[in-house]
Amino acid sequence: MPYRAVLRSLRLVSLVAALVLVAACAATNGSVTPKPPPASVTLLYGQLDQASRSYETALQQTRAGDTKDAQKTLDTALDQLRDAAAHCGATPGCDSQRFFSVFDHLLRLKDGSFIGDQTPDEETNGPPLAPLSGEAGAGSLPEAQRSVTLLRGHQLSELIAMNGPVKAALEMWLTQWRGNLMDAYVNYQFLRHEMWPQYQSEGLPEALLFGIMAKESGGKVHAVSRSGAAGPLQFMYATGLRFGLTEQDGFDTRFDPAESARANAEYINEQLKAFNDNLELTLAAYNGGEGRMRRLVGDNTSVSFYDPRIYAQVSQETRDYVPEVLAAAWLFLHPDSYNLRFPRVDGVQGSITLKRSTSISELTVCLGSANDMPDGWFRTLRNLNPRLDPQQEQPVGATLQVPKPLESVYAARCVDGPWPILASDLHNAVVPVFPNPPAAPDLVVRYTVRRGDTLATIVRRHSSCTSETEVARMNNLKFNHVKAGQVLKLPSCR
Structure with a gap:
């Protein structure tokens, strides 16, 4: 975090913590003198005060130019608040909301939000992207979750209301959908070099791209819904055409990760303009149709998506969709604050030139679980080569896109030896074909x-x-x- 941003964060953190404490004190100013809180509650409130004082220490560290230790102090203060809040919930007379409110604000501050005197021009957007050709281009992408992009002059986290629907969606992603979230993250890391530059060029946050993709397809490039939406970002055919997603030599470019991300970014920006930068209404339009949302909203583009006049009129699918996308984006930004650890993925792009004819299916068998990929490489190879039929053998000399670490694995395992022979034998197995039995009589x-x-x-x-x-x-x-x-x-x- 830049010196000025940390400095401003620290100043505002102290102010926020102080305001919370003042508000708590003000609530006691009445005609009746309140009873003093129990000792256990006083101890917890003391921990809240200690967490606030930690920021004074971090402020001194920042002024001395020690931003690394200052950031550690910030993290420690968040941990103190989190621990105290957990004990508060089990302590009679303790106001848990007092802790959660501060924690929510400080978590946003860690992301650079709520910095009142910071202008968009001062915000860091990460290093500029180099041309995406070869290893250097992919390696130049800033680390995921570290690069902050403003959304119309606002941090993304400022636009995510931590309300009931979003909290419920957070719980779903962290429990029943946790496996889906992890799969989406892994898939995205291998597609990131294609998709995020499209978003960055439109000035949109990476976390928003991840949230939409996690909800729409989980990063499965060839996903098709029952309604006909297709691709990693699930464009309907007509909407895709409007944003340049067409047929190219028999290939539907809705399945192209870079093209679909470009079209999605253009769509989001178009709807943000129509809905006066209201992100929730924009996401509702993406899911439920912009025409319907414009009719519901009318001229009042400042209305909240959760206003009963809007929320009660949209489908249950859209009511769920908006907070679920925002919750996935929030977890992308702050996994550590929700006891979540995303796997480390080397998503640098590479390529192989085939030394023997093979298909993606055969290549998957040959590569096995190389580089600690327990589910194998079929999904990743399909995603990186969306125009190829995975069952169709590709000729010698053909080039396939693969993660960079697989280049050496291919050379060691899949050019000579037993594994490519086994893969070919399985792939070319003959399955008996018999005519279909006569249809059963109508019952x-x-x-x-x-x-x-x-x-x-x-x-x-x-x-x-x-x-x-x-x-x-x-x-x-x-x-x-x-x-x-x-x-x-x-x-x-x-």
Whole structure:
């Protein structure tokens, strides 16, 4: 963190902590003298005060030019607050929200947010990108989670309200969806050199790109939804066309990581402009359609997505989607603060020139779990070579994109020896093919309800092998009610 940014962070941290304590004291100014808190609570509040004083120490370190130790002191203070908050929750009379409020603010400060006298021009966006050709270009990308990009003059974390829906989404990513989050992170690290430059060129935060991708596809480049959305960022066909995602030599460029990231960045910027930089409404438009969101919002683009006039009118999918994207982005920025450790991934891009004909499937068998990849390399190889059919053999001399560390593994394992022979034998195995058996007879008959019919009379006359309950269930009938002209499905008794 630059000297000036740390200095301002420290000043504001002290102010925030002081304001919280003053507010707590002010609440006691009434006609009745409050009882003093129990000793256990006083001890915890003392830890909160100690965490605040830690920033004074960090401030002195920063003034002395020791920004590295200052950052350690900042981290230690956050740990103190986190520990005290945990004990507060189990201590009668302790106000947990007092701790969580400070923790939330300090966590944002660690990201560089809430620095009141800092202008966008002073913010660090990481080193400029070198041309993405070969090892040097990929290696020039700043480390993930360390590069801060402003979103229309605001830190991304300023725009993420730590409300109920976002907290619930954080819990889901940290529990039931934890495996999905880890897979998305690994997939993204291998695609990062293609996708993030597109976002950076549009001035958008990397964490937002990760959040959208984690929710949309988990970093599976060839993902296709039931509604027809396709690619790592799940563009519908018509929307993709609007942003230049077309067919190129039979390849749908919605599946191209760089092209889809470019189109997504352009879309996000377009909608941010339409919704007056309201990120939540922009994400809702991406999921639920910009036309619907513009009709709901009208001219009041300052309205919150969680305002009942908006929130109650969007689909449940969109209600879930917005906080889930923001929660994934938040975890990308602050994994350590949520007891989360992302795996270390060497995502530097490399390439191999085939010394023998092979397919991506065969190459996956040959590479095995090299470089501690327990799930194998199939997904990564597919993502890096989206235009190739994974079952189609590629000729000698063809070039495939691979992670840089796999170049030496390929040379050692997949040019000669037993592994490429085994992979080829498995790939070329012959599976017997037989004609499909004749279709089974239709086990359902249909009956059109006539005037005067009831479900009971229909079942008695036309289906001796079933019951009213079963017919009602088959036809989703409420209260066994039928009406003239309705077509019912009845079990065939043959």
